[in-house]
Amino acid sequence: MNFPSLDHIEKTDITQFQQDLLNWYKEEKRDLPWRYDQDPYKVWVSEIMLQQTRVDTVIPYFERFIEQFPTIEALAEAEEEKVLKAWEGLGYYSRVRNLQAAVKEVHEQYGGKVPDTKEAISSLKGIGPYTSGAILSIAYGVPEPAVDGNVMRVLSRIFSIWDDIAKASTRKVFEEAVRRIISKEDPSSFNQALMELGALICTPTSPACLLCPVRDHCHAFHEGTADELPIKTKKKNMRHVHLAAAVLQTEGGEVLIQKRPESGLLANLWEFPNTELSGHGHPKVELELFLEREYGIESTLDKEPFAKIQHVFSHLTWDIDVYKGTMASSVPARERSRLVSSEEVEQYAFSVSHQKIWKQAKKNGWNHS
DNA sequence: TAAACGTGGTG
DNA sequence: TCACCAAGTTT
Structure with a gap:
């Protein structure tokens, strides 16, 4: 010493x-x-x-x-x-x-x-x-x-x-x-x-x-x-990730949510269906491909996102384009997903980033079909 | 050893 | 506005 x-x-x-x-x-x-x-x-x-x-x-x-x-x-x-x-x-x-x-x-x-x-x-x-x-x-x-x-x-x-x-x-x-x-x-x-x-x-x-x-x-x-004092070095290299997310509702007003993986970022928290964008195609198209692949959903997404959300983590930033859409009320095929009423949504644990999505959905995108 | 891992407050 | 901060641990 x-x-x-x-x-x-x-x-x-x-x-x-x-x-x-x-x-x-x-x-x-x-x-x-x-x-x-x-x-x-x-x-x-x-x-x-x-x-x-x-x-x-x-x-x-x-x-x-x-x-x-x-x-x-x-x-x-x-x-x-x-x-x-x-x-x-x-x-x-x-x-x-x-x-x-x-x-x-x-x-x-x-x-x-x-x-x-x-x-x-x-x-x-x-x-x-x-x-x-x-x-x-x-x-x-x-x-x-x-x-x-x-x-x-x-x-x-x-x-x-x-x-x-x-x-x-x-x-x-x-x-x-x-x-x-x-x-x-x-x-x-x-x-x-x-x-x-x-x-x-x-x-x-x-x-x-x-x-x-x-x-x-x-x-x-x-x-x-x-x-x-104290001496403290360290810088963070902020990484940016672009996502597209969907708030999908059935005619009965239910919403599709999914549970995140058991490890990694926001593990086991609930979220709205979303996919990381490659940057090649249009966000809407990439999101539709994701929804079809994961859920078999022929989605009817709006042409434009109803909200663009930015969320800053300690080590990365998410930029999320959020689309509204409708879907049939059949049971989702995907594991770790549920169809819940708009009242029930708030009984699930969401990250703050997806709470932002839900807040915007209720304000802008909800009750319009 | 360094990067991953969240969020809200602050100068 | 925005980089940095706040009673750390895991991988």
């Missing part, structure tokens, strides 16, 4: 740092619904939801989720459809499929008790190095590091660590740093305080150093380099 200020840190400095941080946390910590108790299940659910997701976004999802699935057993026995619906709009949907799979394993293999060892908990689906440390420390008081983006930002400044936090290998550097300074008396509060500080004071841009409870311990504050 190579962070001079940390190598030479004194035991008394560590004690003072812990005290300043924990006193601040005790006074300033937010009143969040997953902090009402230390139920390992609730800690677990909150940590999964909070992965790459803001606190304000998570709160209402967490409250609904716990109300609907209050215990390990409740979630283990729930239908995946219900679980996905509860996650609808939160994103990174593999999180919740992994969570339910892991909860089932805990229910069956561990008698419904969340394991309390690093090895056992890390073997569960969806629980990586951060989440295992978070659950162990917060739910069980085990002094394990829980290094997320906040912790790397805060500690990069405090110890003047210039490693690139975008690199996977850098996390270990910060885990080692945490091991040296974590409070053995209250690892739960210590880990949460580090993250809370990152969220409220030691923010990515314009950190509020003058309000910081540990600025006296902060190398970057003394050097005036807080605005330059």
Whole structure:
């Protein structure tokens, strides 16, 4: 390891740092619904939801989720459809499929008790190095590091660590740093305080150093380099995909929907029939060929799309031409598809991109034949 | 190691 | 407006 200020840190400095941080946390910590108790299940659910997701976004999802699935057993026995619906709009949907799979394993293999060892908990689906440390420390008081983006930002400044936090290998550097300074008396509060500080004071841009409870311990504050840390490279090469989608209705007003594949993007979520465009033929023609091939539908699509929707993911952009059409009310031949009434549509879990399609359909394309 | 994997907020 | 961000994990 190579962070001079940390190598030479004194035991008394560590004690003072812990005290300043924990006193601040005790006074300033937010009143969040997953902090009402230390139920390992609730800690677990909150940590999964909070992965790459803001606190304000998570709160209402967490409250609904716990109300609907209050215990390990409740979630283990729930239908995946219900679980996905509860996650609808939160994103990174593999999180919740992994969570339910892991909860089932805990229910069956561990008698419904969340394991309390690093090895056992890390073997569960969806629980990586951060989440295992978070659950162990917060739910069980085990002094394990829980290094997320906040912790790397805060500690990069405090110890003047210039490693690139975008690199996977850098996390270990910060885990080692945490091991040296974590409070053995209250690892739960210590880990949460580090993250809370990152969220409220030691923010990515314009950190509020003058309000910081540990600025006296902060190398970057003394050097005036807080605005330059942490080092984070990484660019995303945005990929564009052009799609055509169909909102097909029967004379009875039912709509054709289909379920996405079990893996990959938006796995197992529902959507309107659609196809990726090659860019060669007309979108309408390519969509008609798809509908005939997959469903045997002689579709009667409108000449022009009633909506053009753009949806931006973290790593790609969809541009969707949406067509309205009619179809016979016979049962769809394709697997993983259904004909549902317009009221029933909203009982299924859709990605936000396809919620946009449905919203436009109701506004523009519906009730005209 | 790097890319896949969502979404809504923000300067 | 738009690139970047937010309590990461999997492959």
